[in-house]
Amino acid sequence: MAEIVSEKVAIIGSGVIGQYWAMIFASGGYHVSLYDIDQSQVSRSLTAVKERLERYEQQGCLRGQTSAAEQVVLISGHTNLTECLKDAIYVQECVPEVAELKTKVFEQMDEMLSDSIVAASSSSCLGPSMFAGGMKNRDRVVVAHPVNPPYFIPLVEIVPGPWTAPDVIQKTQSIMRKVGQSPVTLKSEVPGFALNRIQYSIINECWNMFKEGILSAEDIDVVMRDGLGPRYAFIGPLETMHLNADGIVDYCKRYADGAYKVGQTLTIPPVQYDVPTA
Amino acid sequence: MAEIVSEKVAIIGSGVIGQYWAMIFASGGYHVSLYDIDQSQVSRSLTAVKERLERYEQQGCLRGQTSAAEQVVLISGHTNLTECLKDAIYVQECVPEVAELKTKVFEQMDEMLSDSIVAASSSSCLGPSMFAGGMKNRDRVVVAHPVNPPYFIPLVEIVPGPWTAPDVIQKTQSIMRKVGQSPVTLKSEVPGFALNRIQYSIINECWNMFKEGILSAEDIDVVMRDGLGPRYAFIGPLETMHLNADGIVDYCKRYADGAYKVGQTLTIPPVQYDVPTA
Numbered sequence: 001m002a003e004i005v006s007e008k009v010a011i012i013g014s015g016v017i018g019q020y021w022a023m024i025f026a027s028g029g030y031h032v033s034l035y036d037i038d039q040s041q042v043s044r045s046l047t048a049v050k051e052r053l054e055r056y057e058q059q060g061c062l063r064g065q066t067s068a069a070e071q072v073v074l075i076s077g078h079t080n081l082t083e084c085l086k087d088a089i090y091v092q093e094c095v096p097e098v099a100e101l102k103t104k105v106f107e108q109m110d111e112m113l114s115d116s117i118v119a120a121s122s123s124s125c126l127g128p129s130m131f132a133g134g135m136k137n138r139d140r141v142v143v144a145h146p147v148n149p150p151y152f153i154p155l156v157e158i159v160p161g162p163w164t165a166p167d168v169i170q171k172t173q174s175i176m177r178k179v180g181q182s183p184v185t186l187k188s189e190v191p192g193f194a195l196n197r198i199q200y201s202i203i204n205e206c207w208n209m210f211k212e213g214i215l216s217a218e219d220i221d222v223v224m225r226d227g228l229g230p231r232y233a234f235i236g237p238l239e240t241m242h243l244n245a246d247g248i249v250d251y252c253k254r255y256a257d258g259a260y261k262v263g264q265t266l267t268i269p270p271v272q273y274d275v276p277t278a
Numbered sequence: 279m280a281e282i283v284s285e286k287v288a289i290i291g292s293g294v295i296g297q298y299w300a301m302i303f304a305s306g307g308y309h310v311s312l313y314d315i316d317q318s319q320v321s322r323s324l325t326a327v328k329e330r331l332e333r334y335e336q337q338g339c340l341r342g343q344t345s346a347a348e349q350v351v352l353i354s355g356h357t358n359l360t361e362c363l364k365d366a367i368y369v370q371e372c373v374p375e376v377a378e379l380k381t382k383v384f385e386q387m388d389e390m391l392s393d394s395i396v397a398a399s400s401s402s403c404l405g406p407s408m409f410a411g412g413m414k415n416r417d418r419v420v421v422a423h424p425v426n427p428p429y430f431i432p433l434v435e436i437v438p439g440p441w442t443a444p445d446v447i448q449k450t451q452s453i454m455r456k457v458g459q460s461p462v463t464l465k466s467e468v469p470g471f472a473l474n475r476i477q478y479s480i481i482n483e484c485w486n487m488f489k490e491g492i493l494s495a496e497d498i499d500v501v502m503r504d505g506l507g508p509r510y511a512f513i514g515p516l517e518t519m520h521l522n523a524d525g526i527v528d529y530c531k532r533y534a535d536g537a538y539k540v541g542q543t544l545t546i547p548p549v550q551y552d553v554p555t556a
Contacts, residue, residue, distance in 0.1 A: 125536055125540075147505050147506075148522070152508070153504070153505060153508055153509070154504045155500065155501060155504040155505030157501070157505075182500055182504035182505075184493055184497035184498075184500050184501055185493065185497065186492055186493050187491055187492055187493065188492075190492055190543070191539060191540045191543045192540035192543070194487060194492065194493055194497070194498065194501045195501050195505050195506060196537075196540055197483050197487065197540065197543075197544060198480060198483055198484065198501060198502065198506060199506060199515075200537050200540050200541055200544065201479045201480060201482065201483040201544055201545075202476055202479060202480060202506075202515050203515055203516075203519065203537070204479065204541060204544070205475050205476055205479040206476065206514075206515045206516060209468075209472060209475065210516070213465055214464055214465050214466075214468055214472065215462055215463065215464050215465065215472055217516050219462035219463060219472070220462075220472065220514060220515070220516055221513065221514020221515065221516050221517050222433065222460055222462050222514065223433060223435070223462055223472045223473050223476060223514070224476065224510045224514040224515055225510065225511070225512065225513060225514045226431070226432045226433040226460035227425050227431060227433030227435075227460075227473050228425075228473060228476060228477060228510065229507065229509075229510030229511040229512070229514075230430070230431055230511050231431070231507075232502045232503065232506065232507030232510055232511070233503070233507040233508050233510070233511035234503065234507070235499065235503060236484075236498060236499020236500065236501070236502040236503045236507075237477075237480050237481055237484045237498070237499065237502055238481075238484060238488070238495050238498055238499050239499050241481065244426070252551045256550060256551040258403055259474075259478050259481070259551065260549075260550050260551075261469060262403075262469045262470035262474055262475065262478050263478055263482060263549060265468070265469045265470070265475075266475060266478065266479055266482070267479075268546050272534060272538050273530045273534040273537065273538075
Protein backbone atom coordinates (compact mmCIF):
# COMPACT_ATOMS: atom_id res chain seq x y z
CA MET A 1 0.00 0.00 0.00
CA ALA A 2 1.26 3.47 -0.89
CA GLU A 3 1.99 6.05 1.78
CA ILE A 4 -1.19 7.82 2.81
CA VAL A 5 -0.86 11.59 2.57
CA SER A 6 -2.32 12.86 5.84
CA GLU A 7 -3.39 16.24 4.46
CA LYS A 8 -6.99 17.15 3.82
CA VAL A 9 -8.70 18.60 0.76
CA ALA A 10 -12.21 20.11 0.72
CA ILE A 11 -14.54 19.85 -2.28
CA ILE A 12 -17.42 22.34 -2.39
CA GLY A 13 -20.29 21.04 -4.53
CA SER A 14 -20.87 17.31 -4.99
CA GLY A 15 -22.09 17.15 -8.60
CA VAL A 16 -20.25 15.13 -11.23
CA ILE A 17 -17.19 17.43 -11.30
CA GLY A 18 -17.00 17.49 -7.51
CA GLN A 19 -17.26 13.69 -7.44
CA TYR A 20 -14.41 13.33 -9.96
CA TRP A 21 -12.23 15.73 -7.98
CA ALA A 22 -12.92 13.70 -4.83
CA MET A 23 -11.84 10.53 -6.63
CA ILE A 24 -8.69 12.19 -8.02
CA PHE A 25 -7.58 13.52 -4.62
CA ALA A 26 -8.38 10.21 -2.89
CA SER A 27 -6.30 8.40 -5.53
CA GLY A 28 -3.38 10.58 -4.41
CA GLY A 29 -3.93 9.57 -0.77
CA TYR A 30 -5.55 12.81 0.43
CA HIS A 31 -8.36 12.88 2.95
CA VAL A 32 -11.31 14.40 1.08
CA SER A 33 -14.25 16.28 2.63
CA LEU A 34 -17.09 16.57 0.12
CA TYR A 35 -19.60 19.34 0.85
CA ASP A 36 -23.11 20.00 -0.41
CA ILE A 37 -26.06 21.90 1.04
CA ASP A 38 -28.37 18.91 1.21
CA GLN A 39 -27.70 15.64 3.06
CA SER A 40 -29.55 13.51 0.50
CA GLN A 41 -27.39 15.01 -2.28
CA VAL A 42 -24.24 14.30 -0.26
CA SER A 43 -25.34 10.69 0.30
CA ARG A 44 -26.17 10.15 -3.37
CA SER A 45 -22.77 11.56 -4.37
CA LEU A 46 -20.84 9.36 -1.92
CA THR A 47 -22.71 6.31 -3.25
CA ALA A 48 -21.94 7.33 -6.84
CA VAL A 49 -18.24 7.81 -5.99
CA LYS A 50 -18.02 4.41 -4.29
CA GLU A 51 -19.74 2.62 -7.17
CA ARG A 52 -17.57 4.35 -9.74
CA LEU A 53 -14.32 3.59 -7.91
CA GLU A 54 -15.29 -0.10 -7.60
CA ARG A 55 -16.27 -0.26 -11.27
CA TYR A 56 -13.03 1.42 -12.38
CA GLU A 57 -11.06 -1.05 -10.25
CA GLN A 58 -12.81 -3.96 -11.98
CA GLN A 59 -12.21 -2.34 -15.38
CA GLY A 60 -8.53 -1.76 -14.62
CA CYS A 61 -8.66 2.02 -14.83
CA LEU A 62 -8.54 2.92 -11.13
CA ARG A 63 -5.98 5.64 -10.47
CA GLY A 64 -3.43 5.64 -7.65
CA GLN A 65 -1.50 2.97 -5.79
CA THR A 66 -4.24 1.91 -3.38
CA SER A 67 -7.43 -0.16 -3.76
CA ALA A 68 -10.89 1.25 -4.38
CA ALA A 69 -11.87 0.27 -0.82
CA GLU A 70 -8.88 2.15 0.61
CA GLN A 71 -9.74 5.22 -1.45
CA VAL A 72 -13.43 5.15 -0.51
CA VAL A 73 -12.67 5.45 3.21
CA LEU A 74 -10.66 8.63 2.59
CA ILE A 75 -13.78 10.44 1.36
CA SER A 76 -16.34 11.83 3.82
CA GLY A 77 -19.51 13.86 3.24
CA HIS A 78 -20.50 17.16 4.90
CA THR A 79 -23.34 19.67 4.97
CA ASN A 80 -21.53 21.95 7.44
CA LEU A 81 -19.15 24.26 5.58
CA THR A 82 -17.02 25.10 8.63
CA GLU A 83 -16.51 21.44 9.42
CA CYS A 84 -15.72 20.64 5.78
CA LEU A 85 -13.05 23.35 5.56
CA LYS A 86 -11.47 22.69 9.01
CA ASP A 87 -7.72 21.98 8.59
CA ALA A 88 -8.03 21.70 4.80
CA ILE A 89 -4.88 22.73 2.92
CA TYR A 90 -6.76 23.06 -0.39
CA VAL A 91 -10.35 23.78 -1.44
CA GLN A 92 -11.78 22.92 -4.85
CA GLU A 93 -15.09 24.70 -5.53
CA CYS A 94 -17.40 22.93 -8.02
CA VAL A 95 -20.72 24.78 -7.98
CA PRO A 96 -22.57 25.68 -11.20
CA GLU A 97 -20.99 28.24 -13.56
CA VAL A 98 -23.01 31.24 -12.33
CA ALA A 99 -21.06 34.28 -11.13
CA GLU A 100 -23.57 35.20 -8.40
CA LEU A 101 -23.51 31.66 -7.00
CA LYS A 102 -19.71 31.41 -6.98
CA THR A 103 -19.50 34.88 -5.38
CA LYS A 104 -21.86 33.74 -2.61
CA VAL A 105 -19.92 30.53 -1.95
CA PHE A 106 -16.54 32.28 -1.81
CA GLU A 107 -17.96 35.00 0.49
CA GLN A 108 -19.24 32.28 2.83
CA MET A 109 -15.79 30.67 2.87
CA ASP A 110 -13.86 33.96 3.24
CA GLU A 111 -13.66 34.04 7.06
CA MET A 112 -12.73 30.35 7.21
CA LEU A 113 -9.68 30.54 4.94
CA SER A 114 -6.27 30.16 6.57
CA ASP A 115 -3.23 32.19 5.48
CA SER A 116 -1.70 29.17 3.76
CA ILE A 117 -4.78 27.62 2.11
CA VAL A 118 -5.51 27.49 -1.61
CA ALA A 119 -9.12 28.23 -2.57
CA ALA A 120 -9.49 27.03 -6.16
CA SER A 121 -12.52 27.25 -8.42
CA SER A 122 -13.34 24.71 -11.16
CA SER A 123 -14.71 27.58 -13.26
CA SER A 124 -14.39 27.09 -17.01
CA CYS A 125 -14.99 30.69 -18.05
CA LEU A 126 -15.24 32.92 -14.97
CA GLY A 127 -11.88 34.28 -13.81
CA PRO A 128 -11.25 34.94 -10.09
CA SER A 129 -12.01 38.65 -10.48
CA MET A 130 -15.56 37.77 -11.52
CA PHE A 131 -16.44 36.17 -8.18
CA ALA A 132 -13.69 36.79 -5.60
CA GLY A 133 -12.80 40.47 -5.96
CA GLY A 134 -14.73 41.51 -2.83
CA MET A 135 -13.13 38.93 -0.53
CA LYS A 136 -10.79 39.73 2.33
CA ASN A 137 -8.75 36.66 1.40
CA ARG A 138 -8.94 37.04 -2.36
CA ASP A 139 -5.16 36.55 -2.56
CA ARG A 140 -5.81 32.85 -1.71
CA VAL A 141 -8.20 32.38 -4.67
CA VAL A 142 -7.27 30.94 -8.07
CA VAL A 143 -9.04 29.06 -10.86
CA ALA A 144 -8.07 25.41 -11.39
CA HIS A 145 -10.19 24.48 -14.42
CA PRO A 146 -10.48 20.72 -15.10
CA VAL A 147 -11.51 19.16 -18.41
CA ASN A 148 -14.40 16.74 -18.59
CA PRO A 149 -14.02 13.92 -17.63
CA PRO A 150 -11.19 15.01 -15.27
CA TYR A 151 -10.48 11.46 -14.10
CA PHE A 152 -9.32 10.62 -17.64
CA ILE A 153 -8.28 14.01 -19.07
CA PRO A 154 -5.36 15.29 -16.97
CA LEU A 155 -5.22 18.95 -18.05
CA VAL A 156 -5.90 21.61 -15.41
CA GLU A 157 -5.77 25.31 -16.36
CA ILE A 158 -4.47 27.44 -13.48
CA VAL A 159 -5.73 31.01 -13.87
CA PRO A 160 -4.75 33.64 -11.27
CA GLY A 161 -6.65 36.83 -10.50
CA PRO A 162 -4.77 40.16 -10.39
CA TRP A 163 -4.19 39.71 -6.64
CA THR A 164 -3.60 35.93 -6.38
CA ALA A 165 -0.53 35.24 -4.20
CA PRO A 166 2.41 33.53 -5.98
CA ASP A 167 2.49 30.72 -3.41
CA VAL A 168 -1.15 29.92 -4.24
CA ILE A 169 -0.18 29.31 -7.87
CA GLN A 170 2.84 27.21 -6.85
CA LYS A 171 0.85 25.14 -4.36
CA THR A 172 -1.86 24.49 -6.94
CA GLN A 173 0.72 23.37 -9.50
CA SER A 174 2.33 21.12 -6.91
CA ILE A 175 -0.84 19.43 -5.66
CA MET A 176 -2.08 18.89 -9.22
CA ARG A 177 1.16 17.14 -10.14
CA LYS A 178 1.01 15.06 -6.94
CA VAL A 179 -2.41 13.66 -7.89
CA GLY A 180 -1.38 13.02 -11.50
CA GLN A 181 -3.08 15.97 -13.19
CA SER A 182 -1.25 18.05 -15.77
CA PRO A 183 -1.30 21.76 -14.82
CA VAL A 184 -0.64 24.68 -17.14
CA THR A 185 -0.44 28.22 -15.79
CA LEU A 186 -1.86 31.29 -17.49
CA LYS A 187 -0.31 34.70 -16.86
CA SER A 188 -3.70 36.26 -16.18
CA GLU A 189 -7.43 35.97 -16.84
CA VAL A 190 -8.15 35.92 -20.58
CA PRO A 191 -11.56 35.14 -22.11
CA GLY A 192 -11.94 31.38 -22.64
CA PHE A 193 -8.64 30.72 -20.84
CA ALA A 194 -6.35 28.74 -23.21
CA LEU A 195 -8.34 25.56 -23.87
CA ASN A 196 -11.52 27.24 -25.04
CA ARG A 197 -9.62 29.82 -27.08
CA ILE A 198 -8.16 26.90 -29.03
CA GLN A 199 -11.41 24.92 -29.05
CA TYR A 200 -13.47 27.88 -30.28
CA SER A 201 -10.90 28.60 -33.01
CA ILE A 202 -11.39 25.02 -34.20
CA ILE A 203 -15.19 25.17 -33.98
CA ASN A 204 -15.29 28.51 -35.82
CA GLU A 205 -13.53 27.05 -38.84
CA CYS A 206 -15.43 23.74 -38.71
CA TRP A 207 -18.78 25.48 -38.37
CA ASN A 208 -17.96 27.72 -41.32
CA MET A 209 -16.80 24.82 -43.54
CA PHE A 210 -20.08 23.02 -42.82
CA LYS A 211 -22.15 26.11 -43.61
CA GLU A 212 -20.20 26.70 -46.82
CA GLY A 213 -20.85 23.08 -47.83
CA ILE A 214 -17.13 22.35 -48.18
CA LEU A 215 -17.56 18.98 -46.51
CA SER A 216 -20.18 17.14 -44.45
CA ALA A 217 -20.41 17.32 -40.65
CA GLU A 218 -19.40 13.65 -40.49
CA ASP A 219 -16.34 14.28 -42.65
CA ILE A 220 -15.34 17.35 -40.61
CA ASP A 221 -15.24 15.17 -37.51
CA VAL A 222 -13.22 12.51 -39.39
CA VAL A 223 -10.60 15.14 -40.34
CA MET A 224 -9.91 15.64 -36.65
CA ARG A 225 -10.53 12.10 -35.36
CA ASP A 226 -8.52 10.24 -38.03
CA GLY A 227 -6.16 13.07 -39.02
CA LEU A 228 -5.07 15.71 -36.51
CA GLY A 229 -6.45 14.06 -33.36
CA PRO A 230 -4.12 11.03 -33.20
CA ARG A 231 -1.19 13.46 -33.34
CA TYR A 232 -2.54 15.87 -30.75
CA ALA A 233 -3.10 13.06 -28.24
CA PHE A 234 0.71 12.80 -28.12
CA ILE A 235 2.23 16.09 -29.31
CA GLY A 236 0.97 19.65 -29.21
CA PRO A 237 0.61 22.11 -32.12
CA LEU A 238 4.00 23.79 -31.62
CA GLU A 239 5.91 20.52 -31.18
CA THR A 240 4.13 19.24 -34.31
CA MET A 241 5.52 22.21 -36.25
CA HIS A 242 8.98 21.47 -34.83
CA LEU A 243 8.80 17.81 -35.86
CA ASN A 244 7.22 18.49 -39.28
CA ALA A 245 10.47 20.07 -40.50
CA ASP A 246 14.07 20.37 -39.35
CA GLY A 247 12.93 22.27 -36.27
CA ILE A 248 10.47 25.13 -35.89
CA VAL A 249 12.76 27.71 -37.54
CA ASP A 250 12.90 25.55 -40.66
CA TYR A 251 9.11 24.99 -40.43
CA CYS A 252 8.52 28.74 -40.48
CA LYS A 253 10.90 29.23 -43.40
CA ARG A 254 9.19 26.46 -45.39
CA TYR A 255 5.53 26.91 -44.50
CA ALA A 256 4.89 30.40 -43.09
CA ASP A 257 4.12 31.95 -46.48
CA GLY A 258 1.74 29.14 -47.45
CA ALA A 259 0.07 29.25 -44.04
CA TYR A 260 -0.31 33.02 -44.37
CA LYS A 261 -2.08 32.62 -47.72
CA VAL A 262 -4.47 30.03 -46.28
CA GLY A 263 -4.85 32.21 -43.19
CA GLN A 264 -6.18 35.04 -45.31
CA THR A 265 -9.12 32.80 -46.28
CA LEU A 266 -9.91 31.49 -42.78
CA THR A 267 -13.12 32.41 -41.04
CA ILE A 268 -12.66 35.65 -39.19
CA PRO A 269 -13.90 35.10 -35.65
CA PRO A 270 -16.31 35.28 -34.13
CA VAL A 271 -18.91 32.92 -35.49
CA GLN A 272 -22.32 33.06 -33.88
CA TYR A 273 -23.40 29.42 -33.95
CA ASP A 274 -26.89 29.09 -35.37
CA VAL A 275 -28.92 26.52 -33.54
CA PRO A 276 -29.15 23.65 -36.05
CA THR A 277 -32.69 22.66 -36.88
CA ALA A 278 -32.07 19.21 -38.31
CA MET B 279 -3.51 -16.02 -45.98
CA ALA B 280 -6.00 -13.38 -47.13
CA GLU B 281 -7.25 -13.24 -50.70
CA ILE B 282 -4.77 -11.43 -52.91
CA VAL B 283 -6.37 -8.58 -54.86
CA SER B 284 -5.07 -8.99 -58.40
CA GLU B 285 -5.38 -5.34 -59.37
CA LYS B 286 -2.37 -3.06 -59.77
CA VAL B 287 -1.61 0.36 -58.35
CA ALA B 288 1.15 2.67 -59.57
CA ILE B 289 3.09 5.02 -57.25
CA ILE B 290 4.95 7.89 -58.93
CA GLY B 291 7.82 9.13 -56.77
CA SER B 292 9.55 6.81 -54.30
CA GLY B 293 10.34 9.18 -51.43
CA VAL B 294 9.00 8.58 -47.95
CA ILE B 295 5.37 9.31 -48.85
CA GLY B 296 5.60 7.08 -51.94
CA GLN B 297 7.11 4.32 -49.83
CA TYR B 298 4.29 4.55 -47.27
CA TRP B 299 1.66 4.45 -50.02
CA ALA B 300 3.35 1.35 -51.48
CA MET B 301 3.20 -0.32 -48.07
CA ILE B 302 -0.44 0.64 -47.56
CA PHE B 303 -1.57 -0.70 -50.95
CA ALA B 304 0.50 -3.89 -50.52
CA SER B 305 -1.14 -4.41 -47.10
CA GLY B 306 -4.48 -4.42 -48.96
CA GLY B 307 -3.22 -7.07 -51.37
CA TYR B 308 -2.65 -4.83 -54.40
CA HIS B 309 0.25 -5.29 -56.78
CA VAL B 310 2.27 -2.08 -56.47
CA SER B 311 4.56 -0.58 -59.12
CA LEU B 312 6.84 2.04 -57.58
CA TYR B 313 8.33 4.53 -60.06
CA ASP B 314 11.25 6.92 -59.80
CA ILE B 315 13.54 8.50 -62.39
CA ASP B 316 16.74 6.94 -61.08
CA GLN B 317 17.42 3.20 -60.62
CA SER B 318 19.56 3.74 -57.51
CA GLN B 319 16.73 5.73 -55.89
CA VAL B 320 14.24 2.97 -56.75
CA SER B 321 16.55 0.34 -55.24
CA ARG B 322 17.08 2.33 -52.05
CA SER B 323 13.34 2.81 -51.71
CA LEU B 324 12.55 -0.89 -52.20
CA THR B 325 15.16 -1.76 -49.56
CA ALA B 326 13.70 0.82 -47.17
CA VAL B 327 10.18 -0.57 -47.73
CA LYS B 328 11.32 -4.15 -47.11
CA GLU B 329 13.18 -3.23 -43.93
CA ARG B 330 10.29 -1.18 -42.61
CA LEU B 331 7.72 -3.91 -43.30
CA GLU B 332 9.90 -6.49 -41.53
CA ARG B 333 10.45 -4.17 -38.56
CA TYR B 334 6.73 -3.37 -38.29
CA GLU B 335 5.96 -7.10 -38.37
CA GLN B 336 8.39 -7.67 -35.47
CA GLN B 337 6.90 -4.71 -33.60
CA GLY B 338 3.35 -5.96 -34.14
CA CYS B 339 2.18 -2.98 -36.17
CA LEU B 340 2.17 -4.48 -39.66
CA ARG B 341 -1.08 -3.70 -41.48
CA GLY B 342 -3.12 -6.19 -43.49
CA GLN B 343 -3.85 -9.91 -43.23
CA THR B 344 -0.63 -11.15 -44.85
CA SER B 345 2.99 -11.41 -43.72
CA ALA B 346 5.70 -8.84 -44.41
CA ALA B 347 7.33 -11.30 -46.83
CA GLU B 348 4.06 -11.73 -48.75
CA GLN B 349 3.61 -7.97 -48.96
CA VAL B 350 7.20 -7.33 -50.06
CA VAL B 351 6.80 -9.51 -53.17
CA LEU B 352 3.78 -7.46 -54.28
CA ILE B 353 5.95 -4.35 -54.67
CA SER B 354 8.16 -3.88 -57.75
CA GLY B 355 10.37 -0.96 -58.82
CA HIS B 356 10.37 0.87 -62.17
CA THR B 357 12.20 3.64 -63.99
CA ASN B 358 10.03 3.30 -67.11
CA LEU B 359 6.79 5.30 -66.65
CA THR B 360 4.87 3.44 -69.39
CA GLU B 361 5.71 0.09 -67.87
CA CYS B 362 4.82 1.34 -64.36
CA LEU B 363 1.38 2.57 -65.45
CA LYS B 364 0.51 -0.44 -67.68
CA ASP B 365 -2.81 -1.99 -66.53
CA ALA B 366 -2.82 0.10 -63.33
CA ILE B 367 -6.33 0.90 -62.04
CA TYR B 368 -5.06 3.68 -59.78
CA VAL B 369 -2.05 6.02 -59.75
CA GLN B 370 -0.81 7.84 -56.66
CA GLU B 371 1.60 10.68 -57.50
CA CYS B 372 4.09 11.57 -54.71
CA VAL B 373 6.58 14.03 -56.18
CA PRO B 374 7.66 17.18 -54.30
CA GLU B 375 5.06 19.92 -53.72
CA VAL B 376 6.08 22.12 -56.64
CA ALA B 377 3.36 23.03 -59.16
CA GLU B 378 5.71 22.98 -62.17
CA LEU B 379 6.99 19.52 -61.26
CA LYS B 380 3.53 18.05 -60.70
CA THR B 381 2.37 19.62 -63.98
CA LYS B 382 5.25 17.97 -65.82
CA VAL B 383 4.57 14.55 -64.29
CA PHE B 384 0.85 14.65 -65.04
CA GLU B 385 1.51 15.81 -68.61
CA GLN B 386 3.89 12.88 -69.08
CA MET B 387 1.21 10.50 -67.82
CA ASP B 388 -1.65 12.08 -69.81
CA GLU B 389 -1.45 9.86 -72.93
CA MET B 390 -1.05 6.72 -70.80
CA LEU B 391 -4.24 7.13 -68.74
CA SER B 392 -7.13 4.77 -69.46
CA ASP B 393 -10.76 5.90 -69.41
CA SER B 394 -11.37 4.13 -66.11
CA ILE B 395 -8.16 4.96 -64.22
CA VAL B 396 -7.86 7.26 -61.21
CA ALA B 397 -4.81 9.57 -61.27
CA ALA B 398 -4.48 10.88 -57.72
CA SER B 399 -1.97 13.38 -56.34
CA SER B 400 -0.66 13.34 -52.77
CA SER B 401 -0.57 17.15 -52.86
CA SER B 402 -1.13 18.84 -49.52
CA CYS B 403 -1.90 22.32 -50.82
CA LEU B 404 -2.06 22.30 -54.63
CA GLY B 405 -5.53 21.52 -55.99
CA PRO B 406 -5.92 19.64 -59.31
CA SER B 407 -6.49 22.88 -61.23
CA MET B 408 -2.99 24.02 -60.27
CA PHE B 409 -1.26 21.19 -62.13
CA ALA B 410 -3.75 19.24 -64.29
CA GLY B 411 -5.85 21.89 -66.01
CA GLY B 412 -4.05 21.49 -69.36
CA MET B 413 -4.44 17.71 -69.55
CA LYS B 414 -6.59 15.86 -72.07
CA ASN B 415 -7.54 13.43 -69.30
CA ARG B 416 -7.92 15.96 -66.49
CA ASP B 417 -11.31 14.44 -65.65
CA ARG B 418 -9.39 11.41 -64.27
CA VAL B 419 -7.31 13.58 -61.87
CA VAL B 420 -8.08 14.15 -58.19
CA VAL B 421 -6.12 14.97 -55.04
CA ALA B 422 -5.86 12.22 -52.40
CA HIS B 423 -3.91 13.98 -49.65
CA PRO B 424 -2.45 11.69 -46.95
CA VAL B 425 -1.34 12.78 -43.49
CA ASN B 426 2.16 12.07 -42.27
CA PRO B 427 2.87 9.28 -41.37
CA PRO B 428 0.11 7.78 -43.60
CA TYR B 429 0.78 4.24 -42.42
CA PHE B 430 -0.42 5.25 -38.94
CA ILE B 431 -2.70 8.25 -39.62
CA PRO B 432 -5.64 7.01 -41.74
CA LEU B 433 -7.10 10.32 -42.97
CA VAL B 434 -7.07 11.00 -46.72
CA GLU B 435 -8.53 14.25 -48.08
CA ILE B 436 -10.13 13.73 -51.49
CA VAL B 437 -10.21 17.04 -53.38
CA PRO B 438 -11.71 17.17 -56.89
CA GLY B 439 -10.91 19.74 -59.56
CA PRO B 440 -13.76 21.52 -61.36
CA TRP B 441 -13.74 18.82 -64.05
CA THR B 442 -13.00 15.66 -62.02
CA ALA B 443 -15.41 12.86 -63.05
CA PRO B 444 -17.78 11.63 -60.30
CA ASP B 445 -16.61 8.02 -60.75
CA VAL B 446 -13.03 9.12 -60.01
CA ILE B 447 -14.14 10.43 -56.62
CA GLN B 448 -16.15 7.28 -55.89
CA LYS B 449 -13.32 4.96 -56.92
CA THR B 450 -10.86 6.88 -54.78
CA GLN B 451 -13.17 6.66 -51.77
CA SER B 452 -13.64 2.95 -52.38
CA ILE B 453 -9.97 2.03 -52.78
CA MET B 454 -9.02 4.11 -49.71
CA ARG B 455 -11.57 2.26 -47.59
CA LYS B 456 -10.37 -1.09 -49.00
CA VAL B 457 -6.81 -0.44 -47.81
CA GLY B 458 -7.96 0.83 -44.41
CA GLN B 459 -7.55 4.57 -44.94
CA SER B 460 -10.26 6.99 -43.86
CA PRO B 461 -11.35 9.22 -46.76
CA VAL B 462 -13.20 12.51 -46.52
CA THR B 463 -14.42 14.31 -49.62
CA LEU B 464 -14.32 18.05 -50.19
CA LYS B 465 -16.83 19.70 -52.51
CA SER B 466 -14.10 21.61 -54.32
CA GLU B 467 -10.59 23.03 -54.03
CA VAL B 468 -10.33 25.38 -51.05
CA PRO B 469 -7.04 26.83 -49.75
CA GLY B 470 -5.49 24.46 -47.20
CA PHE B 471 -8.16 21.82 -47.88
CA ALA B 472 -9.91 20.96 -44.58
CA LEU B 473 -7.05 19.64 -42.42
CA ASN B 474 -4.77 22.63 -42.81
CA ARG B 475 -7.64 25.10 -42.45
CA ILE B 476 -8.24 23.57 -39.01
CA GLN B 477 -4.53 23.20 -38.22
CA TYR B 478 -3.72 26.78 -39.17
CA SER B 479 -6.68 28.05 -37.10
CA ILE B 480 -5.15 26.24 -34.12
CA ILE B 481 -1.62 27.49 -34.80
CA ASN B 482 -2.84 31.07 -35.26
CA GLU B 483 -4.33 31.15 -31.79
CA CYS B 484 -1.44 29.23 -30.18
CA TRP B 485 1.15 31.47 -31.83
CA ASN B 486 -0.69 34.56 -30.64
CA MET B 487 -1.06 33.29 -27.06
CA PHE B 488 2.69 32.64 -26.96
CA LYS B 489 3.50 36.08 -28.33
CA GLU B 490 1.13 37.73 -25.86
CA GLY B 491 2.83 35.85 -23.02
CA ILE B 492 -0.46 34.26 -21.91
CA LEU B 493 1.28 30.94 -21.36
CA SER B 494 4.56 29.25 -22.24
CA ALA B 495 5.15 27.27 -25.44
CA GLU B 496 5.44 24.10 -23.34
CA ASP B 497 2.13 24.80 -21.62
CA ILE B 498 0.39 25.58 -24.93
CA ASP B 499 1.37 22.11 -26.16
CA VAL B 500 0.15 20.55 -22.89
CA VAL B 501 -3.28 22.18 -23.34
CA MET B 502 -3.68 20.20 -26.55
CA ARG B 503 -1.78 17.02 -25.60
CA ASP B 504 -3.33 16.50 -22.16
CA GLY B 505 -6.59 18.40 -22.75
CA LEU B 506 -8.23 18.54 -26.17
CA GLY B 507 -6.03 15.94 -27.91
CA PRO B 508 -7.19 12.82 -26.03
CA ARG B 509 -10.76 13.74 -26.99
CA TYR B 510 -10.01 14.48 -30.63
CA ALA B 511 -8.26 11.12 -31.09
CA PHE B 512 -11.73 9.59 -30.63
CA ILE B 513 -14.37 12.22 -31.39
CA GLY B 514 -14.39 15.23 -33.68
CA PRO B 515 -15.19 18.86 -32.78
CA LEU B 516 -18.87 18.70 -33.79
CA GLU B 517 -19.52 15.39 -32.04
CA THR B 518 -17.78 16.83 -28.97
CA MET B 519 -20.29 19.71 -28.97
CA HIS B 520 -23.11 17.18 -29.32
CA LEU B 521 -21.84 15.10 -26.37
CA ASN B 522 -20.97 18.12 -24.19
CA ALA B 523 -24.66 18.93 -23.76
CA ASP B 524 -28.01 17.30 -24.46
CA GLY B 525 -27.22 17.30 -28.17
CA ILE B 526 -25.86 20.02 -30.40
CA VAL B 527 -29.03 22.13 -30.31
CA ASP B 528 -28.79 22.28 -26.53
CA TYR B 529 -25.03 23.00 -26.81
CA CYS B 530 -25.72 26.01 -29.00
CA LYS B 531 -28.43 27.27 -26.67
CA ARG B 532 -26.14 26.94 -23.65
CA TYR B 533 -22.76 27.98 -25.01
CA ALA B 534 -23.16 29.97 -28.26
CA ASP B 535 -23.34 33.34 -26.49
CA GLY B 536 -20.28 32.60 -24.36
CA ALA B 537 -18.38 31.28 -27.34
CA TYR B 538 -19.32 34.40 -29.30
CA LYS B 539 -17.90 36.63 -26.56
CA VAL B 540 -14.64 34.66 -26.48
CA GLY B 541 -14.66 34.63 -30.29
CA GLN B 542 -14.60 38.41 -30.36
CA THR B 543 -11.21 38.27 -28.61
CA LEU B 544 -9.64 35.52 -30.76
CA THR B 545 -6.75 36.27 -33.06
CA ILE B 546 -8.04 37.48 -36.37
CA PRO B 547 -6.31 35.43 -39.05
CA PRO B 548 -3.94 35.49 -40.66
CA VAL B 549 -0.88 35.39 -38.47
CA GLN B 550 2.46 35.71 -40.22
CA TYR B 551 4.67 33.39 -38.18
CA ASP B 552 7.88 35.12 -37.25
CA VAL B 553 10.85 32.81 -37.47
CA PRO B 554 11.78 32.20 -33.83
CA THR B 555 15.34 33.11 -33.01
CA ALA B 556 15.82 31.15 -29.80
